[in-house]
Amino acid sequence: MKLASRVKALTPSSTLAITAKAKELKSQGHDVIGLGAGEPDYNTPQNIIDAAVKSMNEGHTKYTPSAGLPTLKQVICEKFQKDQGINYDPSQIIVTSGAKHALYTLFQALLDDGDEVIIPTPYWVSYPEQVKLAGGVPVYVEGMEANEFKITPNQLREVISDRTKAVIINSPSNPTGMLYTKEELQALGEVCLEKDLLIVSDEIYEKLVYGEHKHVSIAELSPQLKEQTIIINGVSKSHSMTGWRIGYAAGNKELIKAMTNLASHSTSNPTTTAQFGSIEAYMGSQAHVEEMRQAFEKRLAIIYDKLVVIPGFTCVKPQGAFYLFPNAKEAAELSGYADVDAFSEALLEDAMVAVIPGSGFGAPDNIRLSYATSLEQLETAVERMDQFVRNKMSN
Known part of the structure; x- marks a missing residue:
């Protein structure tokens, strides 16, 4: 074969x-x-497990909308407002079968053959593979160890071409555990705004930050950067729900709509029970x-x-x-x-x-x-x- x-x-x-x-x-x-x-x-915390079991016993075992339960989307909007002070409408949210699926669906909806995505190294192993599966071309920029594995605005500017569509920012990072500061994100964001690049902000580890450091989302820095950013997140790492497979993306309404249309032909919807568990994850005790x-x-x-x-x-x-x-x-x-x-x-x-x-x-x-x-x-x-x-x- x-x-x-x-x-x-x-x-x-x-x-x-x-x-x-x-x-x-x-x-x-x-x-x-x-x-x-x-x-x-x-x-996974017991209150989340209990909420999922309760949902099944109450008969919530059928299909949901492709973009996720309306209640969960609203809860995610409230989470963004509370944690980052960012306002999203539920129409700007898609719930997916894990954050990995959010990224996969994004690149499928965004990229045409030959489009370039800038990926800082070191990178999470699936970024380049997902770009390639969508017909895109990964363009690597080395985050130097001397700079805590983070790229600079000059490095970013040097690799932008006429085919560049997006840049990925993962903070905190897998595999390095490093965070970009507010000032560093602002400087990178200015280049992205100037060059009209979509910022893919992978924030799956946002709740796991240590010492005096603080997680900052590039989307919270200005209305312009929010419009230029799609945030990828989920409950896997923050609430120890890796096997539940619930992630989400937040961003431009038209892009989210395209991702939803694509998801409707791939997964139909994220697992219903896991969505009810995720509602409790965000609404219950932290x-x-x-x-x-x-x-x-x-x-x-x-x-x-x-x-x-x-x-x-x-x-x-x-x-x-x-x-x-x-x-x-x-x-x-x-x-x-x-x-x-x-x-x-x-x-x-x-x-x-x-x-x-x-x-x-x-x-x-x-x-x-x-x-x-x-x-x-x-x-x-x-x-x-x-x-x-x-x-x-x-x-």
């Missing part, structure tokens, strides 16, 4: 590949510690959100200090999300490996620690570690990594 060229051109997810390998080793009885997970290690954020912040403080003393490791301290993204190039060299990919593979096979090679994120000198697991497991994993490097150096 001959497959479509667009599918054959896809790059497999390095996150899923390493997770599958770790699970295989675990099934064989090995004590593997997986640091590849992109989801909180907390269960205590669990803060509890989880504090736990991640505590883990980060402890694990970061232990990680940076591993020979050959350097790491910009994250400000949000739940990932560390250390540069491991020197550690790989000290351990006798040609590159970080080989080093990561050896960590899994010899030290039984699963990390994600940075090559899948467009940063081949780095690795991604998730601290969305118990502190005990994290400490053991870092100890194994440290011992692995030191043993290789002494051999």
Whole structure:
């Protein structure tokens, strides 16, 4: 059977590949510690589960509108007003089967063949693949480690062409955990307004921010930037609802309408029960959100200090999300490996620690570690990594 060229051109997810390998080793009885997970290690709060069960018992098990339940869309509008002071109408909201599906649907609705989307590196693994699936062309801009992995207005301006349609901003970032400041977003936004670029603002980690840092949405900075921005968000990370698959997009009414028409022919509607759970997620107590954020912040403080003393490791301290993204190039060299990919593979096979090679994120000198697991497991994993490097150096 001959497959479509667009599918054959896809790059497999390095996150899923390493997770599958770790699970295989675990099934064989090995004590593997997986640091590849992109989801909180907390269960969904009970009030959300109860609300979903209640909705089923009340008979809410049928189709909903393609763009989502009107009540949920209204709740999302209220969330934007409360959190960012941004006013949206429900007609400017589409609820989707996860934030990933919101992005996929956006690019399908937005891009023609050859249209360019600027993607800062390091990037979340699905951005370039989704652009390519829509016939678009990813254009990469390196977020320098010396600048906390963030791009500058000059870098953005240099890669804009007549075919550029959009730029992606992910803050807090997966995989780096870094945030753009209000001033940095304003400067990037001015370039986007000047060049008429759509800003795709992925804010899925907005609730997981640490220390004195604060999440800022570029859409809240001015009415002009709000009009030029489509926000992607969801309940997966903030409320530990990854498996519920509820995300959403907010933006220009005509673009949302086009996305809704497309969704009506792909998913029909997001899962009804999960939508009722999401209404409770935003309307109910937010205590669990803060509890989880504090736990991640505590883990980060402890694990970061232990990680940076591993020979050959350097790491910009994250400000949000739940990932560390250390540069491991020197550690790989000290351990006798040609590159970080080989080093990561050896960590899994010899030290039984699963990390994600940075090559899948467009940063081949780095690795991604998730601290969305118990502190005990994290400490053991870092100890194994440290011992692995030191043993290789002494051999």
